[in-house]
Amino acid sequence: MARALTAYLFRADVPARAALQTALDGLKLKLVLDDGYLPLVSSGYLPCTLDGEDAGFTIRFREADTDLSKFPALAAAIAGRDVAVDVKWSGDVREQVSAMGVCAALAGSFGALVHDPEKDELRDSGKLLGRAKAGLEEL
Known part of the structure; x- marks a missing residue:
């Protein structure tokens, strides 16, 4: 699997930290976002805590590309989502x-x-x- 994904959202749906943390809590991963997360602003390494240990990933917000000719599956489904959130990680589980x-x-x-x-x-x-849960089992 790639070590990079992009999430596409409507600008109005980009969550504040508290809302995103509530959604994460519902997933029962014991994952806590750093207080430094700022919607539409955060760029670079975002620290997290995973079951009491340091973790994190790289995040970057940007305007969604308008030319999606290289990505027909995405183009067929994007439906006007205008914000892209690039998410990257290293080989660390x-x-x-x-x-x-x-x-x-x-x-x-x-x-x-x-x-x-x-x-x-x-x-x-x-x-x-x-x-995510499969990765937790590897730890």
């Missing part, structure tokens, strides 16, 4: 679990389309949560 958890929360609670640009595939919240 804690980073992967953190990134997958946040993407699962965005998809499940805020209507995000989560896209794997390497394969032009959309990932639903259930699949993302499954990957």
Whole structure:
């Protein structure tokens, strides 16, 4: 699986930290976002705590691309979502679990389309949560 995904949201649906944390709590991953998360502003490494240990991933907000000709699956489903949230992680399992958890929360609670640009595939919240839980089992 790629080590980068992009979540597409409507600008009005980009969650504040408290709302995103509530969605994460509902996933039961024991994942806590750093207080430094700022919707539409955060850029760079976002620290998290995963079951009491340091974790995190790289996040970047940007305007969604308008030319999606390279991504027909995304183009067919994007439906006007205008904000892209790029999420990247290293080979560290804690980073992967953190990134997958946040993407699962965005998809499940805020209507995000989560896209794997390497394969032009959309990932639903259930699949993302499954990957996060599989990563937890590796720890």
